[in-house]
Amino acid sequence: MPETTPKGLTRLAFGGDYNPEQWPESVWQEDVRLMREAGVTMVSVGIFSWALLEPEQGVYDFGWLDRIIGLLHENGIRVDLGTPTVSPPAWFYRAHPEALPVTADGTRYEFGSRGAICHSNADYRAAAANITTQLAERYGNHPALAMWHVFNEFGVPVSACYCDSCAAHFRRWLTTTYGSVDGVNEAWGTAFWGQRYADLSQINPPRLTPTAVNPAQALDYTRFADATMRENFIAERDILHRLAPGIPVTTNFMAALSQCESVDYWAWGREVDLVTNDHYLITDGRRTHVNLAMAADLTRSVAGGAPWLLLEHSTSGVNWQPRNPAKAPGQMARNALSHVARGSDGAMFFQWRQSRRGAEKFHSAMLPHGGTETRVWREVVELGASVEELIRIRGTRTQADVAVVWDWQSWWAQKLEWRPSQDHDARERADAFYEALYDRHLTVDFAHPEADLSAYPLVVVPALYLTTEAAGRNLQRYVEQGGTLVVSYFSGIVDEHDAVHEGAYPGPLRDVLGLTVEEFSPLLAGERVRITGPDGSELTGDIWTEFVVPRGAETVWTYAEGLTADHPAVTRHRLGEGTAWYVSTRLDAHGLDALLGWAAEDARIAPRAELPYDVEVVRREGESGSFLFAINHSASDVKVPLGADGTELLTGERAAGGLAVPAGVVRVVRLDG
Template sequence: MSSKHHLRLPGIAYGGDYNPEQWPEEVWVEDMRLMREAGVTMVSVGIFSWALLEPAEGVYDFSRMDKILAMLQENGIAADLATPTAAPPAWFFKAYPEALPVDRDGRTLSYGSRQTFCPSSPAYRKAALRIAGALAERYADHPALAMWHVHNEYGCHNAACYCDTSAAAFRTWLRARYADDINALNHAWSTTFWSQWYYSWEEVLPPRATGADPNPAHGLDWRRFCSDELLSLCTAEREVLRRAAPDIPATTNFMVMRNFDALDYWRWAPELDIVSNDHYLMSDDPESEIDIALSGDLVRSLAGGRPWLLMEHSTGAVNWQPVNRAKKPGEMRRNALAHVAHGADGIAYFQWRAARAGAEQWHSAMLPHAGTDSRIWQDVVQLGADLKALAEVRGSTSPARTAIVWDWDARWALEQPSQPSGALRFQDLVRDWYVPLWRAGVAVDFVRPDAPDLDRYRLILAPSLYLVDDAGAANLAAFTERGGTLAVGFHSGAVDENCHVRLGGYPGAFRDVLGVRTDELFPLLPGETVGLTGEVPPGATADLWSERLRLAGADAIASYTDGSLAGVPAVTRHHHGNGTAWYVATRPDPATLAALIDRIRQDAGIQPERDAPAGVEVVRRRGTDADYLFLIDHTGKGAQILAEGTELLTGKPVSGTVTVSPGGIAVVREPH
């Protein structure tokens, strides 16, 4: 966020989505009283209120919103005022049925839920900017207004539309990308394959359903287009709001969480004054606390290392998974403060009051169906007090000397059809390498391959970088040459930005820096494992992937013990320039991978933030005059950790050690 555009609220912001239109007005008075009791300082309003704000085209009714904002102001609660454009009203689709989205199979979807619009629809864009402008004109100077909330969860349900309007917009995007040269597109997409050559732009379509596997370069450009098309809607709304209220920051809520990969947030983040994120736990994740940490580190990195806002998470169960589990005692508090530990300067939930009807009636809220006589309410009030006690943490940063490469192009390309193994999942591969760092209490940033400031790091890990362009590959190689440590995972560097295989042997773009060459890939079948020997723990194994690798300057650290590749190197190390480059050409078992990552980071001079028992998360935020050491026990056993200063949640001095209660949290202010 720029220095001009920041959230002018004291301390850590606290609140959630507020949807009073779902309730009679007499409930609103109780809401205000209970918000004050819980310590709420900001709520998001108007997110899904388009049908009420604009009951007919160009006809507005702001009476309800006027009352809501007045009540918030009177009670000292700031408003994050949303443009309601994620859910166009029924009248809009009756008037403009061409704005409905079309799926890959050619089916036109109906309205009746949310985000059922074509992102390329001119009618939708015009209507969205009109309602955004009406809101901006009316409320730009309202004293309750603290932030603009643009749309809601872009791409959550309509990341792609395959209609003819979208096809035309795709062609316009492609003409800009390829300088209006159809032959440049043919080269980039390698359309001589399967007779896909295009002689005119009008022949180019979205990657609709076909009888065989699609062209991967076509599919990759489509993903890029879809992300950019939604981004153009976001920036257009932001500009409407900015013209009316240039000093009010604008955000939109990202979805950096497992299984959502629709948008390239490296391109989105610079367009926002404040980066915010929604994060929900997956019930089938036995260590969801790791996903919270990974997500938080990635969002903080998207924000340029600055604090960010958690715009949505849940107090308990959600409603959209096969089984929606409630949170265990203490879990809600640990989740929230873990987000703060990883850089959040605001904690908010979906939603304030649990809905009694509608598609999300079984989604938890700050004020549950059971009311104030509930554990969730007690936890909500306690968390409000905790965040108030942590007010001084606001604005502090999280310095790291280790970075993991994250790239949406690489993710999209890897998960296209017709890979050597259909079991490759980008986020799973990255998380495999992130876990040992998290367990060790090592601070982590995420970076693009072409990030300009890599020298601030000692260690860079690229667990999965299947696609990389020449500039990104050269950037990582130069980091190594200057003395850094680089570790690269299998099937990286294989293709360029157009999904063209880099010829001459694998791992393509990284052969020289890694000092290895592979001539053939040997992915492993489900359940198949191979043994590893060398500088690895006894009994080490690997699965998922192997390759016939030969040394071209590197040293073998581990080799396969059995199978068709017995004796072939599986892990290598190469001195390149003034630095060191490691290659992990398989997926070691978790214990072996942890030992390997620990060795790589120790060789790079990376040490944990603080010694702590296994399962106790250790994170540091750095302020101007002091550091803030977050200690979170995920084991239920508690711990004693070396620390010196003041424990902020209790206000007690700490001398020598601090006690973390079973399943609890301690936050210690330590002088520099």
């Protein structure tokens, strides 16, 4: 079995991307001295250095990389060594311009950015394999090497190419997937609009068309593009495993739903030795710490609950959003330790020294333009000391309370053209349900719809437009065996080929929910509907309503107005030993809290009203003990109940029963026993 932790790293990972090639060698000694001052334990090197390592085809210059890796090793800093295949050199594109990707409208991108790659191109694949082989042969046994870092952020900024090479590759993929053109015609429903194919050679990628493209074809092309990138990762990974056994291989994910839509991380998580993630705050006015927690929980779930590694985040502002505010004092540490609480065995940044040139020169770094006389630097040093104190949590696992079902492929399908309402956004529903659970102080695992859910008393399905028969059976089995399920609208609609399930909506979820949906009735922009309960309570919905017909389910809340007046809005179905809830409209935050309150009561999850708003409490447990993280995102000092005594690791203070957590501060308690 491959190693799953960075080789030789006995502490938590702390450091960042290091790009010494951007600086004269006279700066390197200072860099390493300051890394030691900051408590850096590992850096990522070489990710964008192909043009320097191979300045001409077949001509190599490893001297500078030898020197910097040697210097890092002499100073006890481990190396996450990149394969630089995200940015082929200019000479490569001059020789192979067809390796540049083509958009759906036929535009070919130019060299001059990053990630401009046709992943089907044979010349790119050969060149990538060659430089990966050269690196593995040279550094595979280097004592500084902790792990391999393949490519950089697959899917960003380009995942799909629509060139002729991709067309030929797509046809091969279709042959493997469906066996024949008849299989493709059946899966894609090509009888509609006369799109039937007589031969696979007639099939192209879903390029620009005068109106909506065949949705099943578009969905399959997204799958193909994702699988093609994964093929290239696996090719590099296998070279590294063969030439450098015992060194884990990873690639940095971007598992936040707001940052990478084109990658099915359930599939990718099975291919890496160690799951790693990059996360950047989306400063759109929402509570950024909630999105951070969601991204960390999703990454941990992709890792199967095992410890993972935050490979990039920012010390302060980024540079690529319309507006890029700085982080408030203390926010960097709070963000970093929130990831650690939710399963990361470290906190790393992009990047070590802030660049003077290039597109990311205004992106913050551990060592800012202003040097060591800056607030950011002082906070980096403080955080390094805190990370050092948390060494005991390494290898422990975060404990979850509930599960949220999420499927990237269902999201891809729902985002295709001509759906009943452009306002219904699967990601928005996932965000909203997650935030409601977060505010109930429940730690979330994400789960694939066909995964084993038996460990969770409550499972929430925010959006599952594409629902396989296997997923339907899985969710029904979960409820029959005693689970509590909450399902939101427009779920259970199509199968894996975007074909509507036979019979009434919601297809394979009819029996578990105890109802059918006769018709969707999306609302116009700005429209809202009142929903009333038997106790006189009122909720509000918008975006979407449905004509729901109970078939065993009881009505809990009813539409009070609109086309669906007097029809059920929220239902509850007792099945076997468990209960399934269904909500057929978009509830606001108050409504979601009410719904989840009822469901949590069914699931016998005790309310945690004693925990203050915007204070998260998360546990990690393992052989080294039980650790409670209390993270105060509020502006007020709070008291957090512990339920046991323990020692606070960052201050050394004893905590008896309760823990004082100042505003904006993180406390970590190792509980006694």
